[in-house]
Amino acid sequence: MSSDFKPNIVGFLCNWCSYAGADLAGSSKMEVKPYLSVIRVMCSSRINSNLVLTALLWGADGVLIAGCHPGDCHYEQGNYYARRRFALLKKIMETLKLEPDRLQLSWVSASEGKRYAEVVNKFSDEITKMGPNPIHKNPKI
Amino acid sequence: MNSTGKEKKEKTATGKILSVEGDLRKTIKGLLKKLLKNNTLDAVLVPMKAPETESYAWVLLEDETLLDAADPLPPVMTVQGGRALDSITKQGDVYLKIGALMRPCEIRAAVELYKLNQVKLEHIHLISIDCPGALPLKEYMDNPIKSKENFEKIVQKGDKNEALRPVCQICQHFSLLSSPSTEETKASSSPDTENHSAADLHIGFFGGNGKKLCLTASTSKGKDLLEKLELSQDDSLEYWKAAGEKIRQSALKNRESFNKEWQEKIGGIENFTTALDACINCHNCMRVCPVCYCQQCYFDSKILENSPETYLQRAQERGSLRFPLDTLLFHLGRMSHMVLSCVSCGACEDACPMSVPVSQIFSMVGDQTQKSFQYVPGTDRNVPLPLQSFLKDEFCEVEIPCECDQSLLGKA
Ligand code: SF4
Ligand code: SF4
Ligand code: SF4
Ligand code: FES
Numbered sequence: 001m002s003s004d005f006k007p008n009i010v011g012f013l014c015n016w017c018s019y020a021g022a023d024l025a026g027s028s029k030m031e032v033k034p035y036l037s038v039i040r041v042m043c044s045s046r047i048n049s050n051l052v053l054t055a056l057l058w059g060a061d062g063v064l065i066a067g068c069h070p071g072d073c074h075y076e077q078g079n080y081y082a083r084r085r086f087a088l089l090k091k092i093m094e095t096l097k098l099e100p101d102r103l104q105l106s107w108v109s110a111s112e113g114k115r116y117a118e119v120v121n122k123f124s125d126e127i128t129k130m131g132p133n134p135i136h137k138n139p140k141i
Numbered sequence: 142m143n144s145t146g147k148e149k150k151e152k153t154a155t156g157k158i159l160s161v162e163g164d165l166r167k168t169i170k171g172l173l174k175k176l177l178k179n180n181t182l183d184a185v186l187v188p189m190k191a192p193e194t195e196s197y198a199w200v201l202l203e204d205e206t207l208l209d210a211a212d213p214l215p216p217v218m219t220v221q222g223g224r225a226l227d228s229i230t231k232q233g234d235v236y237l238k239i240g241a242l243m244r245p246c247e248i249r250a251a252v253e254l255y256k257l258n259q260v261k262l263e264h265i266h267l268i269s270i271d272c273p274g275a276l277p278l279k280e281y282m283d284n285p286i287k288s289k290e291n292f293e294k295i296v297q298k299g300d301k302n303e304a305l306r307p308v309c310q311i312c313q314h315f316s317l318l319s320s321p322s323t324e325e326t327k328a329s330s331s332p333d334t335e336n337h338s339a340a341d342l343h344i345g346f347f348g349g350n351g352k353k354l355c356l357t358a359s360t361s362k363g364k365d366l367l368e369k370l371e372l373s374q375d376d377s378l379e380y381w382k383a384a385g386e387k388i389r390q391s392a393l394k395n396r397e398s399f400n401k402e403w404q405e406k407i408g409g410i411e412n413f414t415t416a417l418d419a420c421i422n423c424h425n426c427m428r429v430c431p432v433c434y435c436q437q438c439y440f441d442s443k444i445l446e447n448s449p450e451t452y453l454q455r456a457q458e459r460g461s462l463r464f465p466l467d468t469l470l471f472h473l474g475r476m477s478h479m480v481l482s483c484v485s486c487g488a489c490e491d492a493c494p495m496s497v498p499v500s501q502i503f504s505m506v507g508d509q510t511q512k513s514f515q516y517v518p519g520t521d522r523n524v525p526l527p528l529q530s531f532l533k534d535e536f537c538e539v540e541i542p543c544e545c546d547q548s549l550l551g552k553a
Contacts, residue, residue, distance in 0.1 A: 049477035050439055050470070057470055058455070070533060080531035087536040088510060088528070089477050095509045097408035098473075104541050119541070139461040140414040141469040 007061040007127040011036040011120070012051070014044045016074040017109045018066035024113030032117045033124035036064065043067065044105075045078030049089045052103065057141055062102045062127035066119065069107040079107070101126065102133060156318075156345070156357040156381065157372035165296070165351060169213040169242075169270070169344060172356075172370060176240060177205040181369040182266065183237035186225060187211040195285035199225040201239070213242055216292035218275045221488040223250025223260070223431035230261040240266040240366070244275075245314045246486040248339045249519025250431035253482040256526050257434050266362050269340035271316045271347045271385070274301055274309030278491040299347045299384075301392060308487040308500050311396040314520070316385040317343040318357065318378065339520050342366050348384025355381045396508070403505040416502065417472060419495040422465035426489035426499045427475055432482040432518070439478075440471045472499075476506055481527045482518045483507035 013019040019040050025032055041047060044067025052063050065086060073079040086105045093100035106119045135141060161168045176182040184203045189211045191198065197215045199222065202208060222243035229235060243251070248269045254260035273296045281288040291304050301310050309315075317340055341363035345355040355376060358364040407416040424441060427433045445467055456462035483503050490500035511517065514527045537543050 050474050053470055053473050053477070057467075059458075077531070080533065081528070083536050083539065084514075084528055084531050085477075087539045088481065088514070090539055091510045091513050092473065092476055092480065092506055095404065095408075095506050096413055097404075098410060098413065105539055106541050123541075134410050135469075136459065138410055138414055139459045140418065140463045141467075 007035045008059055009036045009062040009127055010055040010060045011038045011064040012041050012047050013038055014067040015040055015042050017068035020110035021108040021112045021116040025116045028113050030117040033121050035124045036120055043075050043078040044082035057135055061133040064104045064123055066106045066108045069109055155375045156355040156378050157367055158374040158376040159354045159372055161352050166213055170208050174205040174208050179369055182240040184239045186239055186241040188215040216276050216289055217278050217281045221431040221486055222247030223254055226251045226260050227254055234261040234263050238264050240268055242268045244272040245269045245317055246484045249484040252339050252519040252522055253432050267340040268342045269317050270344045274305035277306050306487045308485045308504050311392055311399045313389055316345055316347055318345045318382050318385050345381050348381045400505050417468055420468050420497050421495055422468055425492040429488045429492040432479045480507045480510055481514055481516055484518050
């Protein structure tokens, strides 16, 4: 069953770094697993928990947030705030045993096409291994 | 300057002692009366029982004779004091000196709102009082007379028994005399000690055996109040602190088993949705929560509305779909907004018509998350809100791949 499971992963990529990194991975014809639905945001700090939770509750098996490396955010400090919010959400999911591993935060710069491919491929493998998000089977959410 | 620790100790080492004349409540009200009479305060915000019914509300008083009807130790928390203060200063600072007599968790909520710039504290004098706890609102309203009798026993003995709301039984902050302070954060933040406190003045009675009160000031505003009260007798705080500490230690033990128990009970998607089964999405818990800070709540907005086709599709995917919708999104979302500021006051659970254990859930998650951010909400006005601040070098364990030892060092 899990062998033909194709995960549905939502990726929030910041416009200035990670989205460009994804672009580079594509134009350099690197192999990237096809499970990520990319949503471009201006900065990783644009992501609030509601967006991540909505994705997770209504269809995603995993959520990836990717932005510029610390120190490189185009709004200077956005990714530091994003990291705190993410750390909180992750801690909440961990405390409530709601599979925190389905959430991932990564830093990928515009020149790191290779790193982008690695991050996406590895996360895709992990989510495939975890199987479908049990939240989607729960009619009570 | 390098002996700040010692100085602080010296500063808080003594308090002013006052004998209880007849009745504890009357003595406390006497203090407020005096402050009104000698114009140190222009008004006070205090809890008061409704004359005709058994309910309580906050009243803002300028006339000291009206204070007779106030109850500084109400058996229930009908409206969180932080919320009441928020209503007063929402549109800006007041230019009257208001003394707000509140429970420590209400003061702490007010301090969280102050950090959000929603409560203005410039002219507000926060006066906290040792808190015996509060009874569950519904049980109280079912039988106010009997509940009050029970509550008086708790006030007299100072023991936090099962009659109190669950969050009161695990409360660490019932007395600002023995509250676990954020000593470390104090040391690391600005050297100005003025605002390193929740309340300006604290009134303690645990340890006084119903015969004595102990007052301590931690800001210049508090000191001013204390001065104008003209209390002559000093006492070392050691004894008073020890009395609170004893209660706190047993509450701490309760807290540990409470966390474990709740984590087991609600951990995992099945258990968690079961715990929320009764929720009717009325959002009362959000509305009464003092630290749910938005003018317009995201979960009340149209943004969550979808087309009928979407709902049909979702029902199809899941087999069925529960209405009301988005219960889990609401609770998890609300949590991820405010739980670091949750002061475990229990207001949400008191307001829940369906007896969902909301405050117990939020309190447990609050405790765990606050620990990971080394944050204690509302105890220190100078420590910024965790989501409004950051360190360059932190939480690298949530980054994948983790790179704290490589690029970050060179970049920050
Ligand atoms: S979530 Fe509940 S317990 Fe926590 S601060 Fe809000 S009302 Fe109080
Ligand atoms: S639930 Fe979130 S959006 Fe709603 S009032 Fe609370 S903090 Fe604001
Ligand atoms: S008050 Fe109770 S029923 Fe209403 S939304 Fe909150 S948990 Fe649900
Ligand atoms: S612009 Fe990329 S993280 Fe802020």
